[in-house]
Amino acid sequence: MTSVGDDPGLPRPAEMSGELRRMALHLETAAVLELRAQRTADPRQVAVLRRRAEQRRQEAARLRERLAACGMALPPRPDRAPAPTAAAP
Numbered sequence: 001m002t003s004v005g006d007d008p009g010l011p012r013p014a015e016m017s018g019e020l021r022r023m024a025l026h027l028e029t030a031a032v033l034e035l036r037a038q039r040t041a042d043p044r045q046v047a048v049l050r051r052r053a054e055q056r057r058q059e060a061a062r063l064r065e066r067l068a069a070c071g072m073a074l075p076p077r078p079d080r081a082p083a084p085t086a087a088a089p
Contacts, residue, residue: 016067023063030056 030053037049 016070019063019067023060023067026056026060026063030054030060 033049033053033056037046037053040046040049
């Protein structure tokens with residue numbers, strides 16, 4: 001029988017909390033970059049900020065997959081369809 005710490009492909013328990021913090025930091029940074037992209041008028045800067053936000057989300061997803069494999073995070077939810085909007089009278 002092996003423990004989580006015995007698998008060289010998985011983080012050790014002491015490292016897992018750091019991985020969770022990194023995942024949260026990437027998601028928070030992505031949100032800030034997306035907000036900055038919404039507030040700027042320069043289309044080139046918008047593209048750069050959105051690209052950087054997407055990179056942060058992708059890195060967070062990789063960390064989540066790795067942590068989910070060892071039971072430290074839930075797997076990502078499948079994308080849901082947007083809620084229907086009410087028709088204007």
